[in-house]
Structure formats: C-alpha cells, structure tokens
Amino acid sequence: MHPLDAESMLRDAQLRVTRQRVAVLEAVARAPHLDTESVIAAVRAEVGSVSHQAVYDVLRALTEAGLLRRIQPSGSVARYEARVGDNHHHVVCRGCGSIADVDCATGAAPCLTASDDHGYAIDEAEVVYWGTCPTCS
C-alpha cells in the first residue's frame, strides 16, 4: 500500500487526511489483527509521537467509516484489521491468542441465516473458531 492509497481512502470516506490517520491505516494494513497498543507503537515508529487518545479516536473513526474492522474475541483486547467488506471470519488460538483469517465456508453471505431470529433484524454473522495453533500444539 502506497502512501497515496491511504490518503485517497481517507478522502473517499470524507475523512480529513492527517499523518496520524495515514500511519494508523498503513500500520493495520501491514500487520492485521493489531491491538491498540501495537498500533500506537507502529504509529510512533512512523510519525515520531502520538497520544494514546489520538490513536483511539482514529481507530474509532476509521472503523465507523468502514475502513477498518474491529474484532474482539472473548478475553482479548480490541484488535483491528484492514480487510473489510468481505465475509471472512477468524480462528483464535486458545493458547497464545494468535488469530488467522478464514474465508466463510458457506459462500458469500452464508451464516446470515439463523434457524430462528427471534424477530431480530440480522445484518451480520460473526464467526469465531476456537482451537490450538500449530505452534501451541
């Protein structure tokens, strides 16, 4: 991802282009499933210094704009990934907490069909596979 890409993505999303936002977007695109602390570290390596709060704000803004996706498996802090818009899920290791992407087994918008939706208007199905990663086995 070139600098320009991040910039135009931000502009297309009606967001102001700041060094912090570009750095956050690039950091998450480079290393998926980053937690907030890691994003802060990555951004600091890039732009010198950023406040805790700025990164939280940026992560929220980008997530609301649909440029990032927030995931948070039980027992983990919030993590972010730049792969958005497709229907993919995650495998989480019970041992080390590592995460890997998994394409949805049932096709494009598969899991959206619940057996009984209890009157809820369902718009997303999130799947988390729990298991043990190769390293922890």
Place this chain on the structure above:
Amino acid sequence: MHPLDAESMLRDAQLRVTRQRVAVLEAVARAPHLDTESVIAAVRAEVGSVSHQAVYDVLRALTEAGLLRRIQPSGSVARYEARVGDNHHHVVCRGCGSIADVDCATGAAPCLTASDDHGYAIDEAEVVYWGTCPTCS
C-alpha cells in the same frame, strides 16, 4: 430447578457445595445471559451478602467445570448462561445489547468446518448474529 439439582450438579463436577455456588448456579439458570454485576445482585438477594471476588471466583470455577458458559460479545462485559453442552449461538442487538439464543442452523456440530483452518486444531465454532431487536426497531 430445585435446590437439590444445583447441589448434585456441583457434586458431580467435583466441586464443593457452598451457598454462594448454589446461588450463582440457580441465578444464571433462572435468567440467562446475566452479566457479573447482575449475578452479584441476584446472589445477594438470595444469600444476604457476597463479595465481588467470590462471585468472580465462582463464575470462573463453574465455567471451567463446564456448568456455565461464558459469552462476551464485542463491546459487552462478560455474560454467563447455564445452557451448556449443546451447539447454540446468539443474536445480539446493536441497539440495546439484548441477547437471544439461536439454535445452530446447520445441525449438531455444523460450523466446525472452516474453509481453511491454517493448521489450527479447531474445537469450537462460536457464532454471533448482529442485528436489531424488535423493541429497538
């Protein structure tokens, strides 16, 4: 659920029977998807007083013993339910955070098949359906 049921469930799980544990188990069985604060309130109504810590300990012990299941949708605190051992999932309302049970659409152990497991040994598939409940619509 009669008092005796909770007691024997605890004994069968090799756990000591205490008033606190019985009260926690009954409270969660009575009202599913309770968060920890609500469990504390319910237990206090039952046994007079309990420490914060005791309830946390009990919830963990019962969860590890398989008598309770812990669920934690993104952005929510930990919640517990007594319905264990079956393969059921949840619908969560984006508006009010309410939760309802959903039987797995694909059968007994359905979602366990990931398209590519990346070498992970998968033992559970957790599905969260996100949407809007009838009240919030």
Place this chain on the structure above:
DNA sequence: TCCGCAGTCTTGATTCATTCAAGAAAAGGT
C-alpha cells in the same frame, strides 16, 4: 462426632483498557 486441611470466601488494593474533558493545533474551504 470431632479434627484438620485444602479449597473458598472476605477485604482491600491494584491493574489496565478504554473513555471523558478542555484546551491547543492543524485541515481545508472561502
């Protein structure tokens, strides 16, 4: 029935991710 010990509960403090608040800085249209 009584004793003892391992497992549990109480009390009180602590951690840490996340949020709140107010003012300073910067983006971008005019």
Place this chain on the structure above:
DNA sequence: ACCTTTTCTTGAATGAATCAAGACTGCGGA
C-alpha cells in the same frame, strides 16, 4: 492567508477484572 471545524494533546477518571493475604468452611478421615 483566514476562519471554522475537526482532530490531536495532555491529564484525569472510569470500571471490569485480577491479585494478595488472611479468615472461614466444606467434607473426608480419625
């Protein structure tokens, strides 16, 4: 270049969850 709005900085606060040490109690054995 200016002005307005958004964003960032600084510093404090919130709140779920955990840690630690001592008191209590379930329950198996004497």
